[in-house]
Amino acid sequence: PADDTTVECLLRNADIAMYRAKDQGGNSFHFYSSDMTTKARARLSLENDLRRAIEREELVLHYQPIVSLRTREVVAIEALARWNHPQRGLLLPSEFIPLAEETGLILPLGEWAMHSALNEVRQLVHTGFVSLRAGVNISAHQFRQQDIVHTVQAALAAADVHPYRLQLEITESVLMQNIEATEKTLRSLSEMGIELSLDDFGTGYSSLSYLKRFPIDVLKIDRSFVRDLPGDDDDAAIASAIISMAHTLGIAVVAEGVESRAQLEFLRERGCNYVQGYYFSHPLPANLLKQLLLEDSRLSSFTGENANDASTLLVIDDDAQGAAAIEAIAKAEGYRVLLADTIAGALDLLERERVGVVLCDQRMPEMGGVGFMEKLRRLYPDVVCILASAHADFEVARQAVNTGAVYKFLRKPCDPEELIAALNGAFAAHRTAAGARVSRR
Ligand code: C2E
Ligand code: MG
Numbered sequence: 001p002a003d004d005t006t007v008e009c010l011l012r013n014a015d016i017a018m019y020r021a022k023d024q025g026g027n028s029f030h031f032y033s034s035d036m037t038t039k040a041r042a043r044l045s046l047e048n049d050l051r052r053a054i055e056r057e058e059l060v061l062h063y064q065p066i067v068s069l070r071t072r073e074v075v076a077i078e079a080l081a082r083w084n085h086p087q088r089g090l091l092l093p094s095e096f097i098p099l100a101e102e103t104g105l106i107l108p109l110g111e112w113a114m115h116s117a118l119n120e121v122r123q124l125v126h127t128g129f130v131s132l133r134a135g136v137n138i139s140a141h142q143f144r145q146q147d148i149v150h151t152v153q154a155a156l157a158a159a160d161v162h163p164y165r166l167q168l169e170i171t172e173s174v175l176m177q178n179i180e181a182t183e184k185t186l187r188s189l190s191e192m193g194i195e196l197s198l199d200d201f202g203t204g205y206s207s208l209s210y211l212k213r214f215p216i217d218v219l220k221i222d223r224s225f226v227r228d229l230p231g232d233d234d235d236a237a238i239a240s241a242i243i244s245m246a247h248t249l250g251i252a253v254v255a256e257g258v259e260s261r262a263q264l265e266f267l268r269e270r271g272c273n274y275v276q277g278y279y280f281s282h283p284l285p286a287n288l289l290k291q292l293l294l295e296d297s298r299l300s301s302f303t304g305e306n307a308n309d310a311s312t313l314l315v316i317d318d319d320a321q322g323a324a325a326i327e328a329i330a331k332a333e334g335y336r337v338l339l340a341d342t343i344a345g346a347l348d349l350l351e352r353e354r355v356g357v358v359l360c361d362q363r364m365p366e367m368g369g370v371g372f373m374e375k376l377r378r379l380y381p382d383v384v385c386i387l388a389s390a391h392a393d394f395e396v397a398r399q400a401v402n403t404g405a406v407y408k409f410l411r412k413p414c415d416p417e418e419l420i421a422a423l424n425g426a427f428a429a430h431r432t433a434a435g436a437r438v439s440r441r
């Protein structure tokens with residue numbers, strides 16, 4: 001009776017207490033206290049504010065660069081939502097995304113984020129950052145409630161952006177619900193050419209077999225495993241294991257939350273492909289991000305070995321004679337040549353050496369059509385690929401060209417002039433992809 005004076009109010013307060021008990025897992029009891037009403041009111045007012053935030057343009061995206069450890073290039077920018085609240089100032093996602101999820105406001109918020117990020121990346125690509133992609137976070141609620149394939153298609157069309165530019169970040173919890181429908185959705189997205197990354201990897205409970213089952217392109221090692229690197233033995237073991245497991249499955253790895261040079265070196269030694277974190281940059285408003293991309297001084301302050309050696313050709317062929325002929329011609333043109341007679345050997349060389357162009361025999365036993373090419377493009381997006389074949393296989397050629405995984409298709413034995421022209425063209429394309437940053441400086 002001390003909690004209010006009228007029956008209505010007492011019942012309302014009892015109700016609030018009951019909801020609190022249910023929120024905490026149910027099967028328990030809770031006493032009402034006046035701060036619950038305060039909190040409930042605050043939540044309600046935040047909810048009302050959030051409804052209007054999109055139309056009032058109070059939401060903004062900040063962008064954080066994702067950097068390739070091999071080329072030092074910014075390969076993608078992750079869009080992270082911020083709310084410029086008129087009274088409370090700049091709010092972080094943890095202060096409004098959960099509310100947006102509970103209230104369903106995540107759907108308009110998510111659409112807005114995707115549109116804005118795609119528009120931003122289109123502008124940056126036109127400015128000359130030709131290899132950039134945009135990473136957009138999709139919450140499990142969004143994935144469940146919405147026809148996400150349709151939403152994504154509409155956003156890409158509206159922004160006039162190629163699906164290849166979009167990286168969707170989903171979490172393990174998405175994979176664990178409604179597995180068959182999820183698989184179908186993810187396959188449709190993947191077939192459109194969109195990259196799928198698994199965010200906060202290691203914090204959820206997804207089974208490893210899901211990694212094989214779903215078309216995941218990238219794993220993002222959660223910040224909690226990166227924070228105490230390289231000193232913490234457990235985290236070091238976990239991070240190393242995630243990297244090698246992902247690579248075995250042909251999945252690239254991003255480490256989140258990289259703040260120090262020591263973390264970076266550890267990750268580089270383990271073959272981690274990309275890093276993201278305060279070491280390079282905090283998430284930035286679009287104009288500051290653009291400035292950072294133009295200056296790029298921080299990013300070039302760490303140098304990889306062989307960083308300048310962009311004129312290396314890797315020839316993958318199990319026919320030693322054919323390989324030797326190509327090697328002789330390429331060397332005469334001034335290129336450095338590496339040879340591999342298996343796909344595994346080639347991947348090993350790619351891990352250790354900086355390669356600009358790969359020339360691969362189409363009939364390599366482990367190739368599996370253009371599967372290897374696609375994997376190559378995913379792990380080493382700036383390596384340019386030439387496919388050579390003695391037996392023109394129309395279907396493979398068609399796929400290779402249509403997916404954009406292959407730069408040129410050559411007939412074997414190679415005509416020297418045609419080979420030289422292809423090599424020069426491929427290395428020029430590689431320089432454009434990898435060196436756009438260098439030439440801008
Ligand atoms: P996330 O997708 O895992 O994003 C990475 C978070 O780590 C970001 O937090 C980023 O600011 C932070 N971070 C990056 N580098 C470092 C570092 O070196 N050290 C530390 N301590 N932190 C670092 P933020 O911006 O607060 O976002 C939190 C989460 O909110 C995101 O986690 C994402 O799950 C969610 N989120 C953000 N924007 C959206 C959105 O538009 N839609 C949806 N559905 N979720 C979003
Ligand atoms: Mg993310």
Ligand code: MG
Nearest residue numbers: 199200220256
């Ligand atoms: Mg994350």
